Amino acid sequence: MRPKRSPSKNTSRPSRDSRASAPGGSGKLRIIGGKFRRRQLPVLESPGLRPTPDRVRETLFNWLAAHVEGAQVLDLFAGTGALGIEALSRGAASACLVERDSKVAAQLSHNLALLEVENASVISRDVSAFLTIPPSTAFSLVFLDPPFHQALVEPCCQALENGWLTPRAMIYVETEAGLSPPVPNSWSLHRETRAGESIGRLYQRLL
Template sequence: MPRPKKNTQKSVASTIRIIGGQWRGRKLPVIDADGLRPTGDRIRETLFNWLAPYTAGARCLDLFAGTGALGLEAASRGAAEVQFAEYNTRAVQQLRHNLSSLNCDNAQVYAGDGVEWLRTKPPEPFDIIFLDPPFAENLWHPASIALSQGWLQTDALVYIECPKNQQLQLPLNWQQHKEKTAGAVRYGLFQITAEQP
């Protein structure tokens, strides 16, 4: 009688892989949690091809960081500074551990509600923002309004990932620069222009 197969899925940690830059090929453990949806390798590769002229030396914000895949990729590719904001305390602990294992000293992690954090006084404005919130929570509009209160350089680039059929309400001076779809996901890059009179 054949022995039942062991369910080893629980014991194998999920990982993300950094696909470019100084840590290219590094695999990092991430937690499994509801709503945690790391941006896939193919989408990240497309995104960072778009961002290639802008990433080195940039100040980046990974607002709903989750696994931190987007901010870690930016740090690997020469961003001057990366700020992460994440609500899930286990994800925060894992992200801090991963940053430590990479000896990444130009990144900080804020533990708490990203939109609430944006209601505090902004630091120096950011050049690149990754806006990929949990899809079920519909946070694109409140986050974009809060980001517009001093968090963005005039020509900042904002990456947005959302369900393909999601109707986005964004400030008028967020001009779509690039857009693609992958399965049920739509993703794009927006450039901030001067405020409308």
């Protein structure tokens, strides 16, 4: 999260994590809660791609404390997988992580294998195209953190209403500061926080 990739790269979730990448071309993602707590996973060296900062995840998962156990998770623009993997660590029933960059997606699959996670899948596909597919299942927890300044938030939010969400689903949306994208009328703002150049909003679906 934060800063986002350049506009030409409609892909992963970068962050403003101040930790430098480790020598040898990779950084580390540290899981902060749940059964994988303190596990460190390699992060592919890719421009702007770093783990979501611990403090952002801690705040978000405090908000979600009553909603993660048993959740069906959809992590869009997954990047390092920090949010999807954190949810799995905290008891989510399953997770689908969607990441356009094939190399980043391969690293995600590798990290899930390192954790011996069998209830997750990684899909290497453009998110906008992915959301046009009729869903085979609905999700109760969605993470949506697209690259900044590409006008992706509103169409993705609207697309999620086409069968992707369960009743009372929780949806976390992160945008650049100053942007207040329209969301479906059925979504109610539950929590909001600002961290540097980004704003995170957690919505709950009322239907």
